[in-house]
Amino acid sequence: MPHTKDELPDALYSAAQVRALDASLIAAGTPGFELMQRAARATWRALVRQWPTANELSVLTGHGNNAGDGYLVAALAQRAGWSVRVLAVGDRQRLQGDAALAHAEAVSASVSIEPWGVQSELRGIVLDALLGTGLTGEVRKPYVSVIAAINASGLPVVAVDIPSGLCADTGRLLGCAVRADLTVTFIGLKLGLFTGDAADVVGELVFNDLHADPQLLEGAQTSARRLTANNLPRLAPRAPASHKGRFGHVLLIGGDRGFGGAILLSAQSALRSGAGMVSVATRSEHVPAALARIPEAMVLGTSSANQLMGLLKKVSVLVVGPGLGQAGWGGSLLSAAANAPLPQVWDADALNMLAAERVSLPEDCVITPHPGEAARLLGMSTAQVQADRSAAAHALSKKYTAVVVLKGAGSLVASPDGRLALCHQGHPAMATAGLGDVLAGLIGALLAQGMEAFDAACLAVWLHASAGEQQGKLGRGLAASDLIPAIRQLLEEQAPCLK
Structure with a gap:
C-alpha cells in the first residue's frame, strides 16, 4: 500500500465533518482565503519535494474551492519560473468567493489560462484540481473525458485534497477517478482515502492540517481511527512464573x-x-x-x-x-x-x-x-x-x-x-x-x-x-x-x- 506514513494523524473524518472543521477554523478567525493559500503552499511544497527537477505544470481546474487551490498553485509555480498552463473545465464565470479570488491571483501572476478542449495537451506535472470532496454522484461530462485524458497521459499526477472522482466518505470510484501519484490532503484525513478503491488511485498521501488549532480538532466528531503501530492495543507482558x-x-x-x-x-x-x-x-x-x-x-x-x-x-x-x-x-x-x-x-x-x-x-x-x-x-x-x-x-x-x-x-x-x-x-x-x-x-x-x-x-x-x-x-x-x-x-x- 502506498500511503502508510506513520506521521499521518489517527483520526478519520467524513467529508461533512471536514467541512465542519473548515467552518470552525473560519469562525475562529482564519479567513477562508488564507486557508486556501495554506493549502496551495502545502501542495506546492509536496510537489517540488516529489519532483525536484521538474519545471512544467499543467493545472486542471473546475469551478469550486478545489479549483481555487489549483489556481493558487499555478501562481506559485509561475512565480518560481516554471512553465505553467491552467486548463479550465466548465464555465469560469461560476467561480465564486475564495475560488474567484484565487483565479484573480493567477491572472495577476500572468498564468496562462485557457479552456479545456479535446485538443488540449497535457505537459509536465499534472495537477488535478477538478472536483473536491463534495462530489457524491457519478462523475459527469465533460469531467469524464478530462479524467480519461489525465489517466492516459502517462505523466506524473498530483491530486489536490482527493483524486477527482473518488468518494471522500466511502473510497468508491464515482464512475471514474484520477489515478494520482501523489495526493495532498488538508485539515482532516478523509475515510475514503484509505478503503475501497482508494489504494488504486491515491498514490503517496501527504497531509497538512493548515495550522488548525489542536484543541478544535480534539473536540471534533470523527468517523473512524486508523490503526498504527503507535496506537494498537497491546497484550500485557507475561510473569516469569507463567504457565x-x-x-x-x-x-x-x-x-x-x-x-x-x-x-x-x-x-x-x-x-x-x-x-x-x-x-x-x-x-x-x-x-x-x-x-x-x-x-x-x-x-x-x-x-x-x-x-x-x-x-x-x-x-x-x-x-x-x-x-x-x-x-x-x-x-x-x-x-x-x-x-x-x-x-x-x-x-x-x-x-x-x-x-x-x-x-x-x-x-x-x-x-x-x-x-x-x-x-x-x-x-x-x-x-x-x-x-x-x-x-x-x-x-x-x-x-x-x-x-x-x-x-x-x-x-x-x-x-x-x-x-x-x-x-x-x-x-x-x-x-x-x-x-x-x-x-x-x-x-x-x-x-x-x-x-x-x-x-x-x-x-x-x-x-x-x-x-x-x-x-x-x-x-x-x-x-x-x-x-x-x-x-x-x-x-x-x-x-x-x-x-
Whole structure:
C-alpha cells in the first residue's frame, strides 16, 4: 500500500465533518482565503519535494474551492519560473468567493489560462484540481473525458485534497477517478482515502492540517481511527512464573473433506500467536497430517457433534469455519459451537450458514467476512457492500451484535458500540488463498490471552496486514503460511513477552 506514513494523524473524518472543521477554523478567525493559500503552499511544497527537477505544470481546474487551490498553485509555480498552463473545465464565470479570488491571483501572476478542449495537451506535472470532496454522484461530462485524458497521459499526477472522482466518505470510484501519484490532503484525513478503491488511485498521501488549532480538532466528531503501530492495543507482558493454563485453550473446528489445509493454517496461526493450548476438531482422515504439521496441537478426529461435547467444556475460545463446508458434517459442528457459552470467531462457511439462517450467532463473537460473505449476511450485492464499506461494517455489527472485521483493501473493524477502526496496511501479493484462515486463528489466540473482542480484532488485523506487507515485498507467490512467523515477530515487537 502506498500511503502508510506513520506521521499521518489517527483520526478519520467524513467529508461533512471536514467541512465542519473548515467552518470552525473560519469562525475562529482564519479567513477562508488564507486557508486556501495554506493549502496551495502545502501542495506546492509536496510537489517540488516529489519532483525536484521538474519545471512544467499543467493545472486542471473546475469551478469550486478545489479549483481555487489549483489556481493558487499555478501562481506559485509561475512565480518560481516554471512553465505553467491552467486548463479550465466548465464555465469560469461560476467561480465564486475564495475560488474567484484565487483565479484573480493567477491572472495577476500572468498564468496562462485557457479552456479545456479535446485538443488540449497535457505537459509536465499534472495537477488535478477538478472536483473536491463534495462530489457524491457519478462523475459527469465533460469531467469524464478530462479524467480519461489525465489517466492516459502517462505523466506524473498530483491530486489536490482527493483524486477527482473518488468518494471522500466511502473510497468508491464515482464512475471514474484520477489515478494520482501523489495526493495532498488538508485539515482532516478523509475515510475514503484509505478503503475501497482508494489504494488504486491515491498514490503517496501527504497531509497538512493548515495550522488548525489542536484543541478544535480534539473536540471534533470523527468517523473512524486508523490503526498504527503507535496506537494498537497491546497484550500485557507475561510473569516469569507463567504457565500454559493462563493463556487460554483455543479449539478450532473445521476442515471437511477436501478442505483440511484451512483448519491447519488457523491452528498453526493460533499456536504461534501465543495461545496456551490449541485443539483441532476435524475429519478423522486429516488427523495424521495435522499431527505431522502441528505436533503441539491436540487433534480430535470428529465424525459427529456429539464428540465435541466433552471438549467444549474444557476450552476457552472457539474458532469455527475454516474449511468447514456447508454439508451436514459442518452444519452439525457449527450448531454445537453456537450453543457453547464461549467467546468465538466465525469465519468462512460458518458465515455462509449464518447467512442462510441455518444457525444463530451466539453472544461475544467476532465475525470476519470478506465482501462477498458480508453481502450474503446483509442480503445485498457485493457491489453494494463495496460502495460503502463502513456502512456495511456498522450494519453487520448492529445486526449480529458482534465485532465485525470486514476484510479487503482498507480492512474495517466495527464494534456494536459504534467504534470503527481502519487498517490500510497490506500488499497486493496478499491476494491468495488461506490468509483469512490465518487471521481467524490469530484473533482466537488473542482472545484466549485475555484481550477484549474489539481490541483483539484490531491488533490481529494490523499484525496480519503488516506481516503481509512485509512478506509481500518479496513479490508474487506469497503463501498464507509465510505470514505466521512474521506475525509472531511483529507481535513480540509490539508487546514483548517479558518486560
